[in-house]
Structures are given as C-alpha cells and as structure tokens.
Amino acid sequence: MKEFLMVFRMDHTANSVQPSPEEMQANMKHWQDWMGGIAAQNKLANPGSRLGSEGKVVTANNVVTDGPYAEIKETIGGYIIVKAESIAAAAELGKNCPILHVGGNVEVRPVVAMDDNS
C-alpha cells in the first residue's frame, strides 16, 4: 500500500452566508462519518488537520502579504493522508467527501517515499 495526500479545497468566496449551528453540526458529522469510514477500512494513514481561514503569504524579498486569496478563489481547508493500492483507488476513497457537498473538491497526490526514485 502506498500513501496519498488528500487536499480539500473550496471556493471561499461562494459561501457568504454563515451556516446555522445545526448545519455546522450536520457538516461535522459528515466529516466524522466519512473519515471513520476510511479508518474502518484501515486506510487512514494520518488524520491530518483542518486549517484555519487566516493566511499569510511570504514572497520574494521577504514581503509578507495577507491571505493566499489575492489571485485564486480556492483555499485549502485541510488534508489527510490515506493508504491505497493505487492513485485510482485513493481517488475512489475521495468520493462522497463532505467538501463535495459545499462546492469544494478533493485533490489526491502520491506521497513520494524516501527510497522511491521514480
């Protein structure tokens, strides 16, 4: 089994309405059930982290600017690392991810192992 990074992205500009506490709770449950499902298959290598909405960007000449949002609309909301036989199988695990219900997407990338020179 190889490891794959799953990055959750969503359009931060689309969601201007603050979700209700009920919606937030339902959303939380979706995430917990979805991750629990991957863990139940013994395919969760690392539960990763959720990222806050703040952001700073450091560019050339050590210039620090606010937020990664200037040019792109999508921001990274979090990540996990899964175990799968292939990238196709890893992408399969990404199906039904709660981020998809709120207009986001899942990017799946192989983690390159130390001894992997391919």
Next chain:
Amino acid sequence: MENATLIPHLFRTEYRKLVSVLSCLFGIGYIQVAEDIVSDTFLLATELWVVKGTPQNPVAWLYTVAKNKTKDYLKHDTIFAQKVAKELQYRQGTTEEIDIDLTPKNITDSQLAMMFAVCHPCISAEAQICLSLNLLCGFGAREISDAFLTNKEVIYKRLQRAKEKLKSANIKIAQPTMPEISERLPTVLTTLYLLFNEGYYSSSQNTTLRKDLCLEAMRLNYLLVENELTNTPAANALVALMCFHASRFEARTNANGETILYDDQDTTLWNKELIAKGEQYLNQASQGSSLTNYHLEAAIAWWHTHKEDTAEKWENILQLYNKLLLLQYSPVAALNRTFALAKANGKPEAIIEAEKLNLTGNHFYYSLLGNLYTGLNNPKALQHYTTALHLATSITDKATITKNIEKLQNH
C-alpha cells in the same frame, strides 16, 4: 468453611501473595523456588489440617509456615546460602536472620512489582498473560489451558519459556520507578485488558472460570488505581470499561452456560452498583488531557449500560467508534462501527460501508452482513449467515449464528 473448600479458597487468594513476596525477595532467577516453597506450604496444610483440625487463623498459619520454610531453604540450600542469603543480609543490613515481610503493604507492593516484571516487553503478550495468570492470579497450567482452549503441556512449556527468558534478561522485580511506569504501564494495561477479554469473550464453556479471569483482571487493575504512581487516567478508564462490561455478568449466560445476547438480556440482572462504580472511574479518567482507546471503549460501554435504542445513543456510539478507529484500527472496531452506522444512519448506508471492509475470513463480518441485509434482502442475509456458520469454530459462536438463521426463517 470446611477444609475441602477452605484450602482451595486460600490457595486462590494467598498463593499469589506469597509467591510475589518471595519472588521479590529472591529475584527473578528464583521464581521456581518461591513457587515450590509456597506449594509445599499448602501441601503441608492439606495434610495437617485434616489430622489436627483447621488452625484458628489459617492465613497466619500459612504465612508462618511459609516464612519458616523460606528461612530453612536459605540456610540449607547451598546455592541459596551462598548467593541469595548473603545478598539479602547485605540488603537488609543484618547478619542475623532475614526478615520476610508479609505485611499487607509489602504484599501489595510485591504484587505491583511482579506485575511490572511479568509485563516486560522481552516476552510476548501471550506469554505475559499466561505468566500473569500463573504468578499474579494463582492459576495452574490446567486452568489456563482451559481458558485458552489448548492443552496443559502447551501452557506449561509457554510458562517455562517465559520464566527462562525473564531470568536470562535479568529483569528486576522491584517497585517500578517513574520512568519505568510511563514506559511499561501501557503494556501492563494491555495485558490486563487482554486478560479481561479472555474471560469475557472466551469460547470456553466454563463460565465460572471465565468470570474468575475477569475478576482477576479487575483486581489487578484496582491495585494500579490504588497506587499513587500508577493511578493514571488510562488505568482508571480501563477499570471503568471492565466495570461496565462486568455489570452484565449475571445476565449474559443462562443456567446452562449458554450465551444470552444483549438484546435478550434481563436488565434487572444488570449490576447497578458496578455501573455506578464504572461511572466514578470514568469521571476520574477524564481528569487531564489524555484520551486513550480505553477512554473511548469505556464511553461506548457506558452507552451500552442503557438498553433503550435511542437516536442519541447510537449517534454517540458511532462517533466514539469513529474516534477509536482514528486512534487505532482493529477489525473488531471496524465491524462494531459499521453496526453503529446502521443504527444511526440506516442499513442501506451501512451495507455500502460494510462491503468496503473486506474482512473475508472473519465470521463476524458475515454475521454483520447477515444482520444488515435482514429485512432488506432476506435471501442475501441467509447466504451471509450461512458463510458465517461455515467460518465460525467455537460452539458459542455457531449457536448464536444458528439462532439468527432460525429467526430469519421464521419471519
């Protein structure tokens, strides 16, 4: 108590204490000597008490005889006189007779020290459980082999090998230091957890013996939470877990030793005191920030002390299993999680998730699928239950599956 019942009773409660104290005194290389001295003491009791009557204070009698036999051995056995006795005299700072301390405090300390020695990572988990049963619980090779459904010789060899290994690694039987506690307590807890499970889920038909295994695991766990150094949140969580499970002892088997499934149990037989005790320990376990699998499993077990099928109950159990799996995967947790998913989110969703688990080879997996398909697709349910029946090996498991098949066919 008559001798016929008194001596076995004392053997169960006192043998392990004496062995621990003497092993602590002599060191890891001489466990066998400690066992021999204590066995001799009981042999003498069996012979003498029949003729002369039971002494006024049988425990004190045993302690005195064990002490005298030990002193004799220290004097007359050449190796002991030269090596062990000298060392002990040096340690106790005396040239006089060696003191054999059988006060309650030293007995407890010795048992704790033994627990940490026996759970040394240099021997396998299986060997740790066997040795714990033997040295800390006073179980003979026969009883252990009954619990493990294997023969006496296998267990006997396993015990010998484990003792040899501890001896050659020169493990110290001593009060664990703080670094040793943080390093080895998880292993000790795992051993107690497995010991309890061995009793609780064993396929052995001997219900008394199974219950004894559980009670022994609980007793050893109490030793840990009663000691300041080992009274950790994890140890408390494990006691809580055991209390919640043990509360159903009287309800989970019928007079013939057959299993009564959770749904069919008479809740008036559930032990309310143990449940309350478990709640206390779980509160204790919640102090501090550590969250172990014992915390999560105890919380799940707490919800199971409420029989009503409420949405709140199953939603909570599902989320606890989700967390447990994130912490540590196990096939059992994966299967139970999927069962909780069916209760919380409905069977169709759970079927999709169950089929991803792919735990072929595990009869519980097919029993779960059988359960999930029941009512939605009964022929398919029957097919899964039949596969489960083929895969199951123990009588208890086969009986449970057969019952489910009958239920399905009578519908």
